[in-house]
Amino acid sequence: MLILGISAFYHDSAAALVRDGQIVAAAQEERFTRKKHDPSFPTNAVAYCLEEAGCRMADIDHVVFYDKPILKFERLLETYLATVPRGFRSFRTAIPVWVKEKLFQKGMLRKKLGQIEGVKSWEGSLLFTEHHQSHAASAFFASPFKSAAVLTMDGVGEWCTTSLGHGRENKLDILREIRFPHSLGLLYSAFTYYTGFKVNSGEYKVMGLAPYGKPVYAQKILDNIIDLKDDGSFRLDQKYFNYCTGLTMTSPAFHELFDGEPRKPETPLTQREMDLAASVQVVTEEAVSRLARYAREVTGERHLCLAGGVALNCVANGKLLKESIYDDIWIQPAAGDAGGALGAALAVWHQYLGEERQTNGKDFMEGSYLGPAFEQSEVEKRLSDAGAIFDVVSDDDVISTTVDALAEEKAVGWMQGRMEFGPRALGGRSILGDPRSPTMQKTLNLKVKYRESFRPFAPSVRREDVSDWFDLDTDSPYMLLVAEVLESRRYTPNQDEKELFGIDLLNVPRSEVPAITHVDYSARVQTVHKETNPRYWDLLTAFKARTDCPVLVNTSFNVRGEPIVCTPEDAFHCFMGTEIERLVVGNCVMRKEDQPAHLKKDYKEEFELD
Amino acid sequence: MELVRELWDYMSTRKKFWLLPILIMLGIFGTLIVLTQGTAVAPFIYTLF
Numbered sequence A: 001m002l003i004l005g006i007s008a009f010y011h012d013s014a015a016a017l018v019r020d021g022q023i024v025a026a027a028q029e030e031r032f033t034r035k036k037h038d039p040s041f042p043t044n045a046v047a048y049c050l051e052e053a054g055c056r057m058a059d060i061d062h063v064v065f066y067d068k069p070i071l072k073f074e075r076l077l078e079t080y081l082a083t084v085p086r087g088f089r090s091f092r093t094a095i096p097v098w099v100k101e102k103l104f105q106k107g108m109l110r111k112k113l114g115q116i117e118g119v120k121s122w123e124g125s126l127l128f129t130e131h132h133q134s135h136a137a138s139a140f141f142a143s144p145f146k147s148a149a150v151l152t153m154d155g156v157g158e159w160c161t162t163s164l165g166h167g168r169e170n171k172l173d174i175l176r177e178i179r180f181p182h183s184l185g186l187l188y189s190a191f192t193y194y195t196g197f198k199v200n201s202g203e204y205k206v207m208g209l210a211p212y213g214k215p216v217y218a219q220k221i222l223d224n225i226i227d228l229k230d231d232g233s234f235r236l237d238q239k240y241f242n243y244c245t246g247l248t249m250t251s252p253a254f255h256e257l258f259d260g261e262p263r264k265p266e267t268p269l270t271q272r273e274m275d276l277a278a279s280v281q282v283v284t285e286e287a288v289s290r291l292a293r294y295a296r297e298v299t300g301e302r303h304l305c306l307a308g309g310v311a312l313n314c315v316a317n318g319k320l321l322k323e324s325i326y327d328d329i330w331i332q333p334a335a336g337d338a339g340g341a342l343g344a345a346l347a348v349w350h351q352y353l354g355e356e357r358q359t360n361g362k363d364f365m366e367g368s369y370l371g372p373a374f375e376q377s378e379v380e381k382r383l384s385d386a387g388a389i390f391d392v393v394s395d396d397d398v399i400s401t402t403v404d405a406l407a408e409e410k411a412v413g414w415m416q417g418r419m420e421f422g423p424r425a426l427g428g429r430s431i432l433g434d435p436r437s438p439t440m441q442k443t444l445n446l447k448v449k450y451r452e453s454f455r456p457f458a459p460s461v462r463r464e465d466v467s468d469w470f471d472l473d474t475d476s477p478y479m480l481l482v483a484e485v486l487e488s489r490r491y492t493p494n495q496d497e498k499e500l501f502g503i504d505l506l507n508v509p510r511s512e513v514p515a516i517t518h519v520d521y522s523a524r525v526q527t528v529h530k531e532t533n534p535r536y537w538d539l540l541t542a543f544k545a546r547t548d549c550p551v552l553v554n555t556s557f558n559v560r561g562e563p564i565v566c567t568p569e570d571a572f573h574c575f576m577g578t579e580i581e582r583l584v585v586g587n588c589v590m591r592k593e594d595q596p597a598h599l600k601k602d603y604k605e606e607f608e609l610d
Numbered sequence B: 001m002e003l004v005r006e007l008w009d010y011m012s013t014r015k016k017f018w019l020l021p022i023l024i025m026l027g028i029f030g031t032l033i034v035l036t037q038g039t040a041v042a043p044f045i046y047t048l049f
Helices: A043-053 A069-083 A088-100 A102-116 A131-140 A184-194 A203-212 A218-225 A252-257 A271-299 A314-322 A338-352 A376-385 A395-407 A440-448 A463-469 A502-507 A534-547 A568-577 B002-014 B017-036
Strands: A002-007 A014-019 A022-028 A062-065 A125-128 A147-153 A160-168 A171-179 A226-228 A234-236 A303-307 A328-331 A412-415 A429-433 A458-462 A481-484 A522-528 A551-556 A582-585 A588-591
Touching: A002 A043, A002 A338, A014 A043, A014 A338, A022 A043, A022 A338, A043 A102, A062 A102, A062 A338, A069 A088, A069 A102, A069 B002, A069 B017, A088 A102, A088 B017, A102 A125, A102 B002, A125 A338, A131 A147, A131 A160, A131 A171, A131 A303, A131 A338, A147 A271, A160 A184, A160 A271, A171 A271, A171 A338, A184 A203, A184 A234, A184 A252, A184 A271, A203 A271, A203 A314, A203 A502, A218 A226, A218 A252, A218 A271, A226 A271, A271 A303, A271 A314, A271 A502, A314 A328, A314 A481, A314 A522, A376 A568, A376 A588, A395 A412, A395 A429, A395 A534, A395 A582, A395 A588, A412 A568, A429 A440, A440 A551, A458 A463, A458 A534, A463 A522, A522 A534, A534 A551, A568 A582, A568 A588, B002 B017
Parallel strands: A002 A062, A062 A125, A147 A303, A303 A328, A412 A582, A458 A522
Antiparallel strands: A002 A014, A014 A022, A147 A160, A160 A171, A226 A234, A412 A429, A429 A551, A458 A551, A481 A522, A582 A588
């Protein structure tokens, strides 16, 4: 039985293929089209999934789309009716898109699926799951738990913005939901917009900026904007928002409440933006914590599964784990809309078809390495065609030459095995660095990634070593938990350093691994497991043997605004356009100084800033 | 025609027949709007629609 899940037409289109309940392949369309958050129909991702499974569209038993377009249309119509005539501008923008395209999604999906194999229309079984059902299914059915409480939180799907579910074996019941326009995701997005970042991609930046500030506005937010109840339910005072009726997130009342207009994108950040970020982060953490407590109360479960865009807030996740409300928490690595494709497919298998679910203590994500991989011979051919000069080395030498480069504080592009599904690079498509270097964070931000200098980097650490370095002793394979660097690894700041605040904190070395220690001593930890990524695990082992440090800086293999690399050519182009000094793809090793000068390019201008 | 049938099924299931006149009006005016302009893009807002 083959089930193809699809998410598309809003942001982060993706496809996922499930065969007899096992996840065969999953990938985001942006990786193939090289357009960040690409919302178009995932033609390339579907084609890849079919190729990986060795099948054709004719072999697919069910295709499932991750939300219900007509219910979304209902939400739009009822919102415009409720706010008439104020919403006319938004109405005028949205309705043509719907009347022209989105209302005809069923036909459009059949046509696009047919086009993949050159036929007019695909005529098989086409199903639709609800948006939050897809998220909840991606969180629970892919988790290692036999039963669990399930929380999904995002911007909005059809109506639902937050749901509480109960998963047992192959059953998943949604027990409570909070509906549009009351949304934690939209609250966070409103502050993302107000602090001058791009909605739907800058939320990570707000989270990264928060530790530089103090939550001085948190009470103001709780007193005026969000009415947060003890059970985690909430209502947003719509007077402060503009997303129901206009084309921005916040309203003049919001600007008045915080004494100023939104920051203009790319203008200098001030302490005010840092304090705003810290404040909305604290409020979000409080809401998530209350929701989780209530979910525990309602379901009586000892395990929790999370999905939806808000579940990518790893700081909130880390705090939730520390509160020990649950014995264990599992977060879907593709918690955003891309993961909806996978959730929809799993929902069909378990809920629609009623098929059994066998758990064995491990999750079903295969380390989230669910994307394309390239054979060594193909890597060599593709790199040669791109004009690269490379050495082909043995497996052992791949590790030793990479460790040499890392120990010399070089930035290394590392492309191995299958591409990750979800927004995080997990050692399949990563840029690696030495975390002990006090200059690594700045170098990587400004010369390699071309992004804002305040942004933190995450560490990869062997699962065996995690508790020797971080205040964490659980699996965090998907980089979705934040934990503090152990006190014994920290440096004590001197008096002058103690008095610094805001962005100046960035220049103070804070621990033995300064490149991955954020200003509040936190780190977004990825535990590396021998079973799911043996080569990366070997690299960390060798780096530890050389330096006594089992930690590496791991950042996604891309520049700001670019999707993570997919193919060897993508990796080579990024290598040639940045100050990455070594590139290791499969068993091919490239040094920057060996490459033809004419292949160097001005790369950072190629992508629109995110 | 498939869309009309789906909308009818939707209104029957959700008991939302009061949306019918709005949908008819939208069908008429929406077609006019489509004929007079291309797809609009809203850059500063979450993808609500």
